[in-house]
Amino acid sequence: VPRDIASRQAKNMCDEGRGVGPAIKERDPNGNERMMRRGVYLDFSEAIGRLGRDAVSARYGNLFEMYQRITGDDPYEVPMRIYPAVHYTMGGLWVDYDLESNVPGLYIAGEANFSDHGANRLGASALMQGLADGYFVLPDTMNDYLADMLRLGKVDPNAPEIAEAKRSVEERVARLMALRGSRSVDDFHMALGRIMWEYCGMERRDAGLRDAIKQIRALKEEFWRDARITGQADELNQALEKAGRLLDFFELAELMCIDALHRRESCGGHFRAESQTPEGEALRHDDEFLYVAAWEWGGENRPPILHKEDLVYKDIELKQRSYK
Known part of the structure; x- marks a missing residue:
């Protein structure tokens, strides 16, 4: 099989x-x-x-x-x-044909973006995308952006945007360093991993995904109540670095579950138990889901926004996978 x-x-x-x-x-x-x-x-x-x-x-x-x-x-x-283990996380950040994200000047290279090989994530495909992006695409597309930047002159370090970004980071760091609970960041990280493995891993179900979203939100609230950040903010501090990354993981984990709940079909590495053939194969629903789902951050404590990019096949006939 x-x-x-x-x-x-x-x-x-x-x-x-x-x-x-x-x-x-x-x-x-x-x-x-x-x-x-x-x-x-x-x-x-x-x-x-x-x-x-x-x-x-x-x-x-x-x-x-x-x-x-x-x-x-x-x-x-x-x-x-x-025993099975976690492999790749499929998908990636949205980019245009120049590999530029929706943030001007932020380019996403290799398997971090969703493009050519982004739905596959086999080892050779991931390597090929990194090579293609690095050798052939970015050397040309980034030059256009950098050329325009030369006309702008030096950035004012006292500009209000810079001051606001600095203030935001300092407030976040101070809030994290004030945490003196009983659980380490690693403990929360492992708990989040268990939720994802059980409910958004190799097999997903409607009820399990809904439960996972609730658990992720509850775990994030628990983090802000009972996490413990050791060390100091003005030194090399791995606990602080992990905490910042974990907050990103909370958002990404919830989005993955929302996306998996939305896509009511099985396709590729996304297997919905409600959508399978009698032999246990992934059962696609191309009449409903023949598109790339690109999710936009909707703001703090707001739902993400779905953008659909249709997949159009002209020379390839879509067929159900079968190993028989």
């Missing part, structure tokens, strides 16, 4: 309490402690018997060697213990 189907089933088996390996105490997204065995067996014995060890080694020898070095187990002799 395709690896996304296999990965979902591996997680389902562990969630049902049928996992293998050491039991690990952890908290579920609701904060309850539970014992989990995160692993299933991948048994190559049938394939080795059918194809021969040399044929399997030619295909997977490097993988088998790495596994044996890490675990001490020989996967040619005993089953491998595996």
Whole structure:
């Protein structure tokens, strides 16, 4: 079966309490402690018997060697213990054909933008986009912007826009440094990760996504009540840096869930449990969702704004994926 189907089933088996390996105490997204065995067996014995060890080694020898070095187990002799892990986050920031964002002068290069390979996120595709953007696009498009900047002269450090930006950053830093709660930034980061893994990971459901949005908002409120930022603001402070990034993660996580809730189909890495074939394949609804969803920040505590960019296919026939 395709690896996304296999990965979902591996997680389902562990969630049902049928996992293998050491039991690990952890908290579920609701904060309850539970014992989990995160692993299933991948048994190559049938394939080795059918194809021969040399044929399997030619295909997977490097993988088998790495596994044996890490675990001490020989996967040619005993089953491998595996569990799915987070891979790429698909999508990216909106850009025009010059790779300039909706903020003038801010260019988004490589897999951080949504363009040519942005819906794919395979390793080679991500590399190709970085190469294409860096070698062929930006050297020409950024020059146009920089040439216009030369005519503007020096920026006044006392300009009201600069003063406002500085004041805003100082207020945010002061608010963060005033936090003297009981939980570390890393603890909140892990809690957010658990929510995303359970409800906006390999498989998404309507009810789960709605619950996730509520939990993310509640966790963000809890952060401002009970987070602890150590160190000083005027020194190298990783706790402060992590806190600033975590606040961005809260916004991004909520937006990902909103977007996943909006797209009531399965497509690519986005799998809605309500939209699948009898074989468990992703079931697209091209009549409703044949567009790129570009979300605009709507302001503090306001919903994001959806912009649709239609996908138009002239030379390629759209077909449902099938491994049969």
